[in-house]
Amino acid sequence: MYKMIALFKNPENPAEFDEHYFHTHIPLTEKIPGLRKMEVTKFKSGSPYYLMNVMYYDSKEAFKEASKTEESKASGKDVMSFAGDLATFMFGEDVNE
Template sequence: MHKLLVLYPHPTDPEAFKAHYEGTHLPLAAKLPGMLDHRYTFEVHAEPESPYFALFEADFPDAATMAAALASPEGQAVQADVPNYATGGAVVLDYPVLTR
């Protein structure tokens, strides 16, 4: 399995971020081809304070499927939408899931 993780620093308008994210961005992300599952939260905690406001996590069977999804028209639409709500930017990570 391969994970995509997007960390969102605090936006200038948290309520506008949430409204756009849930109403527009997540429906776009749900259309990513080959994605097995996804989840998100606006409750990112760390001590003493989290630098992140929200996170998104998606599961893909492998890195090639994830890369193809991000390069697809659906993936391009998702990426093009980010500046519409993420005024704090976004940190995008991906990694293979290792198990014992």
């Protein structure tokens, strides 16, 4: 499995962030072809991070193909519009496979 991990710092307005993230951004992201699953984690207060989303793809190649789609571009454009200054993205592969 290949993973794209999005870490979000604490937003100024958590309720506004949650509204957009869960009702606009997640539905856009779920449409990306090749995305196998997502796991969203909210961190406890006091953490420098607010939320993490781990997105799973079959392989790095599958991720690269998915990234070329209109659905992926729409998701990327959306996240930058509301959380570009909060987001850090990381990529990796499972070592147990």
